Amino acid sequence: MYYIGVDIGGTGVQAGIVDEYGKVVLKKECRTNVEAGFESIMDDIENLVNSLLLDKNISTKDIKSIGFGVPSFINNEGLISCVNLGWNEVNFIKSIKGRFEDIEVFAENDAKAATLAEAKFGSMKNKKIGVMYTLGTGVGGGIVINENIFIGANNMGGAIGHTIIGENYYDCNCGNNGCLETFCSATAIIKHATKLIQEGRKSLILENANNDINNINAKIVFEAFKENDEVAIETINRFKLYLAKSIASIINTLDPDVISIGGGVSRSSDIILDGLDELVKQHLLYKNENFADIVCASLGADAGIIGAAFLN
Structure with missing residues (x-):
């Protein structure tokens, strides 16, 4: 079949x-x-x-x-x-x-x-509790328990991208302020890098975008990060800080076996995962205990x- x-x-x-x-x-x-x-x-x-x-x-x-x-x-x-x-x-x-x-x-x-x-065939296979973040234009995700999707009482469970993680300088499309999506999406990366450049900060990002601020995308920001561009470093470090806070909150709440990160932004997994465990650990309740493996999704598109x- x-x-x-x-x-x-x-x-x-x-x-x-x-x-x-x-x-x-x-x-x-x-x-x-x-x-x-x-x-x-x-x-x-x-x-x-x-x-x-x-x-x-x-x-x-x-x-x-x-x-x-x-x-x-x-x-x-x-x-x-x-x-x-x-x-x-x-x-x-x-x-x-x-x-x-x-x-x-x-x-x-x-x-x-x-x-x-990812729970049945990919990065979270054979795990009891798994949580996935899909980092793209927005932030999606889900929770699986014994290979069953957690949906909640009214089918609204698992809306990770709209958990409130901090106060931000712009509102989410959902109408709230502080949604994870406004800190850890490709859109959020673009907005923050653009904000810093508009405030007068010099950056390779603008040069690599053919000096047109409207051409800035997340890939350009990650590439500039690798070239030690200060605006890119500040933008990506901010992104990683809030991602770590969100992951720590999930771990403190669910204690999952694994956290899997997918979506278009995860193509820069070498940068995202570098030092992420230590950032997460800073916000955990039980800092000396083992916690979830943080991995990249494996099934792609x-x-x-x-x-x-x-x-x-």
Whole structure:
């Protein structure tokens, strides 16, 4: 038997057929046609899944279930609101079940789906309690206990990116101030480096961005860090400090076996992980005891597909 996982993003939809060992045996993608509306996107997803079945020369009888990772919170009624997709309380579950009536269908937040993948087949495999941070444009994540996603009483559990970690100079998109996302995302890195440069600090960052402050991205900041640029060092050290505080809070609360760091920002894992254990230790309650291993996620871009495939 096979599984199908679908990872829905703001710009593209990736879908794959996954075997029982978590290997993606066939993968396809299409553009997320946000302008066309919800039902049009659902039609595109249906066509994408059917195309996978056709190319693999299998039928729905060969598929145990289809899982969907969506970039939003799904409430207990199956309703989703997602600004990036233009969805306002759309009934995702009802719509998708209507298209795949003879297959079990599941859906969950995309970061939680990726967390499940890492727990079953990746960096958190064979661990009792694992916590994942996905550091990208924003900050997502999830908690797994015995390979089961922790969702909470109202399906809102595990929103790590919106834990309040300190006071910041700008508000989060959610409306709160101090969310981890405003300290430890690629967006946060760009904002802070830009702020320092606008305050008159000299930096290689601007030069490497072709002297256009709008061209600054997180990769440029990390590269400047390696060249001992003062603005980059201050920006990345600030990022690591708040990441360490968040990880310490998670450890003090859950005492997990492992913390896994994924997402686009984790491509600079050599910088992020360097000295991170010691920073975390400074904020732990029990400083002389063993604590969670801090590692990088191992499944890369396929984590969303794999995790979605194994939702239940």
